[in-house]
Amino acid sequence: MGTDTPRLTHQSLRVLKLFSEDPAASRAGADIMRATGLASGTLYPILLRFENYGLLESTWEMQAPAALGRPRRRLYSITLDGRAFAHKALAELSAPFLVQPSLGTVQS
Amino acid sequence: MTALVLSLFIGLLGAEIHVCLPAFARWLIRWCASKLSPDLRERMLEEWLAEVEASPSHFQKVIFALGLFTGFNDLVRAHGEKKLPKIHGDVNVTLTGVSGTGSVGNLTPSSEPGEVQLTGHASPGSSATAGNSTLAAVGASLSSAVGSFSGASTVLAVNAAGNIGAFAGSSSLSAPAVVIRAVGSLDQSHPFGLTDAN
Numbered sequence: 001m002g003t004d005t006p007r008l009t010h011q012s013l014r015v016l017k018l019f020s021e022d023p024a025a026s027r028a029g030a031d032i033m034r035a036t037g038l039a040s041g042t043l044y045p046i047l048l049r050f051e052n053y054g055l056l057e058s059t060w061e062m063q064a065p066a067a068l069g070r071p072r073r074r075l076y077s078i079t080l081d082g083r084a085f086a087h088k089a090l091a092e093l094s095a096p097f098l099v100q101p102s103l104g105t106v107q108s
Numbered sequence: 109m110t111a112l113v114l115s116l117f118i119g120l121l122g123a124e125i126h127v128c129l130p131a132f133a134r135w136l137i138r139w140c141a142s143k144l145s146p147d148l149r150e151r152m153l154e155e156w157l158a159e160v161e162a163s164p165s166h167f168q169k170v171i172f173a174l175g176l177f178t179g180f181n182d183l184v185r186a187h188g189e190k191k192l193p194k195i196h197g198d199v200n201v202t203l204t205g206v207s208g209t210g211s212v213g214n215l216t217p218s219s220e221p222g223e224v225q226l227t228g229h230a231s232p233g234s235s236a237t238a239g240n241s242t243l244a245a246v247g248a249s250l251s252s253a254v255g256s257f258s259g260a261s262t263v264l265a266v267n268a269a270g271n272i273g274a275f276a277g278s279s280s281l282s283a284p285a286v287v288i289r290a291v292g293s294l295d296q297s298h299p300f301g302l303t304d305a306n
């Protein structure tokens with residue numbers, strides 16, 4: 001994992017959420033686009049950023065293109081660090097807002 | 109009759125455009141990939157072309173390619189090929205080596221974006237007078253020599269962070285004689301501050 005944490009946006013959280021729902025799954029870019037509703041130009045910078053930070057990893061399809069009948073695709077999957085990071089980020093997002101008691105009450 | 113011919117023509121035109129859509133998508137993807145850094149270029153080209161081939165319809169192929177094109181700025185900002193910034197203003201490089209202190213040339217704006225030229229004449233220290241000089245750009249993606257400098261043996265380097273450095277020496281000095289580092293951005297109109305890295 002990188003020394004720093006990546007910048008999280010609404011779109012990148014959608015990607016993290018998708019991967020954390022089924023951590024064992026490997027997905028191609030177009031599959032992630034369909035599942036998250038993100039455009040390719042939005043998705044790929046996110047994927048590359050997460051990969052640089054070690055949150056995602058990618059490999060080429062194992063089968064030969066001739067056997068597949070099409071070019072091999074790149075498949076992305078979440079790493080152990082990515083799972084922990086996604087869990088933390090999504091938990092923080094869903095945590096209820098805390099009200100500071102020291103603020104007191106509003107006097108009318 | 110005219111309406112029939114017109115509708116036939118529009119139908120043929122539509123079919124022709126439909127046939128050309130995948131080729132257009134591939135062309136757009138190649139263009140986007142060509143702007144990426146060399147380490148990513150081949151991989152992303154293969155990956156994107158594979159995604160296009162896997163798309164079930166011609167329109168989806170184009171939508172995929174157009175999506176990359178519209179997000180092109182983000183991609184290039186994060187993963188684009190780094191180019192040398194254009195030089196503005198003068199940079200005086202001071203040599204402080206075995207032979208003493210001297211002044212070597214000025215940096216001037218290049219005729220080509222992304223290139224650096226060092227011009228002027230050397231007035232190095234007493235013994236730093238011989239040897240061929242090289243003006244080169246080094247760094248992650250900055251490996252091409254971009255000019256020459258006559259005088260003391262000098263290598264001017266620009267790293268990926270935009271700092272310049274001069275590695276100077278001559279045949280009469282034990283190389284490397286000195287390393288001088290410039291601090292600051294290259295893309296500015298004021299002379300750069302130079303500090304001796306030794």
